[in-house]
Amino acid sequence: MELILDGIWKALVLLCTLDPETWRITVLSLQVSGAATLISLGIGMSAGISLALADFRGKKLLVSLINTGMGLPPVVVGLFVTIFLWRNGPLGVLGLLYTPTAIIIAQAIIATPIVAGITVASIQHLPPNLRLQILALGATRVQMIWLLVREARLPLLAAVMAGFGGVISEVGASIMVGGNIKGYTRVLTTATVMETGKGNFDIAIALGIILLGLTFAVNYILTLVQQHDRPR
Amino acid sequence: MNSNSVILEIKKLDIRRGGARVLDVPQLCLRHGEIMCLVGPNGSGKTTLLLSLACLLKRATGELVFKGRPVDGRAAALAYRRSTATVFQEPLLFDATVYDNVASGLRLRGISRQQLRRRVQENLERFHIGHLAKRSARKLSGGEAQRASMARALATNPKILFLDEPFSSLDPPTREALIDDLEHVIKDIGIALVMSTHDQAEALRLADTMAVMKQGTIAQAGPPEEVMNFPADAFVASFVGMGSVLKGRVVGSDNNIVRVAVADTIIESVGSIESGRQVVLCIRPENVTLGLPAGHDGDSARNHFTATVTRIVPMGHFLKIQLDCGFFLSTHITYHSREALGIVEGGTVEASFKATAVHMIAHA
Numbered sequence: 001m002e003l004i005l006d007g008i009w010k011a012l013v014l015l016c017t018l019d020p021e022t023w024r025i026t027v028l029s030l031q032v033s034g035a036a037t038l039i040s041l042g043i044g045m046s047a048g049i050s051l052a053l054a055d056f057r058g059k060k061l062l063v064s065l066i067n068t069g070m071g072l073p074p075v076v077v078g079l080f081v082t083i084f085l086w087r088n089g090p091l092g093v094l095g096l097l098y099t100p101t102a103i104i105i106a107q108a109i110i111a112t113p114i115v116a117g118i119t120v121a122s123i124q125h126l127p128p129n130l131r132l133q134i135l136a137l138g139a140t141r142v143q144m145i146w147l148l149v150r151e152a153r154l155p156l157l158a159a160v161m162a163g164f165g166g167v168i169s170e171v172g173a174s175i176m177v178g179g180n181i182k183g184y185t186r187v188l189t190t191a192t193v194m195e196t197g198k199g200n201f202d203i204a205i206a207l208g209i210i211l212l213g214l215t216f217a218v219n220y221i222l223t224l225v226q227q228h229d230r231p232r
Numbered sequence: 233m234n235s236n237s238v239i240l241e242i243k244k245l246d247i248r249r250g251g252a253r254v255l256d257v258p259q260l261c262l263r264h265g266e267i268m269c270l271v272g273p274n275g276s277g278k279t280t281l282l283l284s285l286a287c288l289l290k291r292a293t294g295e296l297v298f299k300g301r302p303v304d305g306r307a308a309a310l311a312y313r314r315s316t317a318t319v320f321q322e323p324l325l326f327d328a329t330v331y332d333n334v335a336s337g338l339r340l341r342g343i344s345r346q347q348l349r350r351r352v353q354e355n356l357e358r359f360h361i362g363h364l365a366k367r368s369a370r371k372l373s374g375g376e377a378q379r380a381s382m383a384r385a386l387a388t389n390p391k392i393l394f395l396d397e398p399f400s401s402l403d404p405p406t407r408e409a410l411i412d413d414l415e416h417v418i419k420d421i422g423i424a425l426v427m428s429t430h431d432q433a434e435a436l437r438l439a440d441t442m443a444v445m446k447q448g449t450i451a452q453a454g455p456p457e458e459v460m461n462f463p464a465d466a467f468v469a470s471f472v473g474m475g476s477v478l479k480g481r482v483v484g485s486d487n488n489i490v491r492v493a494v495a496d497t498i499i500e501s502v503g504s505i506e507s508g509r510q511v512v513l514c515i516r517p518e519n520v521t522l523g524l525p526a527g528h529d530g531d532s533a534r535n536h537f538t539a540t541v542t543r544i545v546p547m548g549h550f551l552k553i554q555l556d557c558g559f560f561l562s563t564h565i566t567y568h569s570r571e572a573l574g575i576v577e578g579g580t581v582e583a584s585f586k587a588t589a590v591h592m593i594a595h596a
Contacts, residue, residue, distance in 0.1 A: 129320050132288045136318035137337040138388060140310060147336075151326060 007205020014206050021183075026210055029187040030218075032100050033168040036107030040163050044112040045156070048119025049145060053131070063120055069113025074106070078176030081106040085177065098179040103187065106177045107167035114166050118159035122152040157226040161219050168215055188214070239264045239424050240392060245284055245294035247448075255280050255448040257294075262392065262424050269435035269456075270428040272445030273471065278428035279396050281445065285426055286318045286394045299391075314341060317385035318394040321401060323377035325369035330361060330380050333369050337388040355383040358417055375406035382414065386421070393418070395427040399434065411437065432472065436460070444468045462591055466512045469593070475517030475552075475562035482509045489534070489587055497558045500534045501590035510595040517552065519589035520563035522573060523582045533584040537561070541579050544570070555583055 014022040051062060083089050085097040085105075096102045126148060134144045149156060171189035178185035180194060188211045195204040240262040247255040255277045262268055262285075270278040283289045287296060287309050296303040296312070303312040317337070325333045334352045343351075356362040359379040364372065369380060378398060385393060399407040415438060418425055429435055435442050436456050443453040444467075452464040463469035469477045480494035482505050490501045492511055499513060521531075525538055537557035545552040551570055555561045561583055565575070575581060 127322060127324055129322065130324050132283065133318070133320055133324040136286060136288055136313060136316075136394075137384070138310070138314035138340050140340075143340050147326070 003201055004205060006202045008209060010202045011206035011209040014203075015210065022207075022210070024183065025186050025188055025191050025207075026214065028100065028185075029168065029189070029211070030214065032103050032174075032187060033107060033164060035104045036111055036167045037160065037164045039104070039108040040111035040115045040167075041160060043108070044115030044159070044163070045119050045149075047112075048116040048159075049123055049149070051116070052120045052123035053145075053148075063117075066113050066117045066120065070117045072110055072113060073172070074110055074170040074174075075172035075176065077106050077109050078173030081109065081173065081177045097177060098181060098185060100178070100185055102177040103174050103185060106173035107170065110170060110173065111163035111167050115159045115163045118162060119156060122155035122159065123148060125155065126151055154226055157222055161222050164218055164222075165215060168211070168218075237264055238262065239266075239299060240285065241297040242285060243295040243297070245281070247280060247284065247289070247293070253448060255284065257281060257450055260285075260443070260450065260453070262426060265422045265424055266440050267418065267425045267438050268427070268441045268443060269439035270426065270443050270445055271430065271432060271435045271471070272451075274430065276445040277448040278430075278445050280448070282394055282396050282426060282428045283318075286316060287312050288318065314388070315390060316392045316394060317388055317390035318396070319378075319381050319385045319398050321397045323369075323372075323374075323381035325372070325377055325380055325384075328369060329365065330356070330367055330369055330372070331365040333380055334383045334387050337384055341388070351387050351389075352383075355387040358386065359383045359413060373406075374402055375410060378402060378410060379413075382410075382417075386417065390423060392424045392426065395425065397428055397430065400430070414438075444471055446471075461516075463514060463593070465593060466514075469512065469514040469591070473516070474514035474591070475520070475564075476513075476515040476560055478513045478515075478559050480511055480513055482507050482511055490592065492592070495559045497537065499559075499590060500587045501592045502587045503592050505592065505594055512593040512595070514591040514593065515561065515585055515589060517562045517564045520561060520583055520585045522553065522563060522565060522569070522575070523584065524573060525580050525582050531584065532586065534587040535590070536582060536584045539581055539583045541575055541577050541581060544575070544577055555581070557583055 051059065051066070081102065082097065084091045085094070085102055086092050087097070096105070130151065131144065131148065134147050139147060169189065171193055174187055175190045175193065178187070178190065180186050180190040188207055192204050192207040192211070195207060238261045242257060242260050245255060245257040246253065270281060272278050280289070284294070285296070287303055298312050298315065303309055326336060331352060334355055335348055338348045338351060353362070356365055359382055361376060361379050361383060364376060364380070369377065372380060382398070399410060402410065411434065425438075427434075427438065439456050441453060442456040442459045444451045444459060446467050452459055452468045459468065460472050463472055463474060466477050478494045478499070480492040480499065482490055483493045483498065484491045484507055485504060488502055488504060490503050490505055492499050492501060492513060494513065501513060505511065521533070539555035539557040539561065541553060542556050543554040545554070547564070550564045550566055553563050553565055553575065555563070563583065573581065
C-alpha cells in the first residue's frame with residue numbers, strides 16, 4: 001500500500017515539477033496513439049461503412065475476419081511490422097524502424113480492425129429500412145452515409161474509444177518497432193515496462209497513473225462529444 | 233394541370249430473387265391526384281411494388297416514367313426521389329427533435345432557413361404536433377411518431393406520396409384519427425398517393441383505385457366498388473370478402489337468368505352465358521337473408537335454400553353464420569336477429585338471395 005501511495009506522490013511530483021522527460025513521453029504517447037487512432041478511423045470507418053452497406057458473396061467471411069482482427073496480438077503486429085521495416089525488409093529503404101512513425105504504423109494496424117468491426121456492427125444495428133427512408137427523403141449517397149453515421153454516433157464514438165484505448169495501452173508492438181529509445185521513441189507503456197524491470201516501482205506506478213489519467217481524460221472528452229446534441 | 237393526366241407510369245416491371253419471380257407488373261399508371269391502394273395478403277408483393285414505384289429498389293428492371301420522362305440514371309433517380317416522399321410502416325425517425333426530423337428532407341435540399349422554418353411549422357401544424365417540436369423523437373408515442381414521419385414526408389412538397397402500411401402498427405382510435413387527418417391533408421393539397429395495406433377498410437375509405445395483388449402480380453385494379461362487387465377471379469373474390477365463392481356449371485339460361493348447377497343444387501344468377509361453361513359464383517354475406525324455414529312467401533329473391541347452421545362466429549357488432557345448403561354459404565346477422573330467429577348451430581333456417589346478388593365469373 002505504501003508503495004502505491006509513494007507512486008501516486010511521485011506521479012504528482014513528476015507532473016507538477018514539469019519533469020521534462022515525463023512530459024516528453026506523455027506528449028509522445030498522446031501524439032503517437034492519437035495519430036494511430038486517426039489513421040485507423042479513416043481506414044476502419046470507411047471500410048466498416050462500405051462493408052455494412054454492401055451486399056456480396058463472402059461478406060460474412062470478411063466480417064468474421066475483421067472481428068478476429070479485433071483481437072490481434074500486438075506482439076504479432078510488432079513482429080510483422082519489424083520484418084517489413086527491417087533494413088533488408090520490403091520497406092527497409094524507408095528507414096522507419098525505431099522511429100515514432102513505426103509505432104504509429106503498428107498501432108494503426110492494431111486499431112483498424114477494432115474500429116472497422118465496431119463500425120460494421122453499429123451500421124448494421126440501425127433499422128434495415130432507415131437507409132431506404134433516407135434515400136426517399138432525397139439524400140445523395142454521401143448525404144445518406146453522413147446521416148447513417150450521425151444516427152450511429154453513439155456506438156461509433158465507442159469505436160473511437162475502443163481504438164484509442166487499444167493502442168494507448170499496448171506495449172508489445174511499441175517496444176519491438178520503437179525500441180524504447182530515450183527522448184525519441186519512449187512512450188508511457190514502454191517506459192513503465194523498463195522502470196518495472198529496473199525495480200523502480202515508484203516511477204513505474206507514477207507512469208501507470210499518468211497513463212490511466214490520460215486515458216480517462218481522452219475518454220471523458222469523447223463521451224462529452226458523444227452525448228452532446230442529443231435531444232432530451 | 234389536367235387531373236386525368238398520368239403522373240407516373242411503370243412498364244415491364246420484373247423482379248426476381250434467387251431465380252424466382254417476386255414481381256411481374258407489365259404496366260401500371262397513376263394519375264395526378266389519384267389515390268391508389270395496393271391490397272393483398274402478406275407476401276403478395278405490395279411493398280416490393282411500392283418501393284419499385286418509389287425508385288428505392290436496387291436491381292429492379294422495368295421502366296419508370298414520371299411526368300412523361302423516364303427515370304433513368306442516378307441523377308434522374310435523385311431528382312425523382314426529391315419529387316416524391318415515402319413513409320414506412322415504422323416511423324424511422326432520426327435521433328433528434330421532432331422539428332429537426334421534419335426539417336431533415338428540406339435540409340438535404342439546402343433550402344433557405346426562412347423557407348425551412350415556414351414549411352416545418354406548416355407541416356407540424358397540419359398533423360397537430362406543433363407542441364411536440366422540441367421533444368426528442370425517441371420519446372413520442374407510436375401515433376405521434378407516425379404523424380412526425382408524415383409531416384417530414386409532406387414538408388418537401390412531394391408530387392406523389394408513397395405509404396407502406398403506415399397505420400398497421402397503430403391502435404384503432406389512433407389509426408382512425410391519423411387516417412382522418414391524412415385524408416384531409418391529401419384532399420387539401422391534391423397530390424397523388426400510393427398506399428399499400430392489408431386492411432380493406434382503409435383501402436375502401438381512401439382509394440380512387442384499388443389494386444389487388446396476388447403472388448407478385450396485379451390480379452385486378454379498378455375503382456373499389458367495382459373490385460368489391462365484380463371481382464375478376466376467385467382469388468380476388470375471396471380476398472375482398474365475398475363470403476361464398478362457389479364453383480359451378482351453367483345448365484341453362486333464358487330471359488337474362490342463368491341457371492348454374494352447384495353441387496346438387498341450382499342457383500340462379502343474372503347474365504347471359506352459354507350452357508356448359510364452368511363458372512365461379514360469388515355471393516356477398518350481406519346479400520344473403522335468413523328466415524324461418526318455408527317463410528319466403530312474397531319476397532322477390534329467386535334463390536331459396538333450406539340450410540343447416542354449421543357455425544356461428546362472433547365478429548364484433550354482428551355474427552357470421554356459416555351454412556350448409558348442399559354448398560357453402562355464409563351470411564352476417566345481428567345479435568338481435570339471431571335471437572328473433574332462434575338460430576343455433578345445427579338448427580335449420582331458410583337462406584335466400586336475389587339472382588342479382590350473384591356475381592358470376594366465367595372461366596377463361
